[in-house]
Amino acid sequence: MKSLHGWIVLTATLLLTACNPNATREINLLTGATPGELARTHLTGAVLTEQGFNVSIEEARLGQIWQRLWAGKADASVVVWLPEASAPFVERFYDRLTDLGAKDAGLAQERPLWPPNDKPHLVVRSALQEEAPDVMATLLDLQWQPDDLQYIIDRHQQGKSWSLAAKDWLANQRASEAPE
Secondary structure: OHHHHHHHHHHHHHHHHHHOOOOOOEEEEEEOOOHHHHHHHHHHHHHHHHOOOEEEEEEOOHHHHHHHHHOOOOOEEEEEEEOOOOHHHHHHHHHHEEEEEEOOOOOHHHHHHOOOOOEEEEEEEOOHHHHOHHHHHHHHHOOOOHHHHHHHHHHHHOOOOHHHHHHHHHHHHHHHHOOO
């Protein structure tokens, strides 16, 4: 009986999601080109994919990330360095964007690339909250440690794609959280 009830709830949820014209199932993430940025973005993509979203990831320079998010041509980026590196873009593009804050302090190897007080922030286009509240909830909950990102970077350096390296980390994380 429990499994039938669970099946009914799952089916109803899927039907409601499918019937909702505002339900966004396609998520476009923008990333920079450094290993830390690629690890963050692909980890975010792996989490969203696990939840049933179709995720695309594109590389872009910092100014392009701001411009494409502002124009609605992408949904989010976990690699918007604030406050100093993005200062030229904040005044121009911030009105249609939402800053969900820093998810980590940056990796040691990234420090020379960015101003000393900057951290990689998660920035989304503001309309995403209305269009995909479940995505926003997931993005708000994201948090990782430098070791998590380093694991993904190491797997990539061993020959795995960024996407597979992130999925590998996520699978290991889920296995370690599972009750024995």
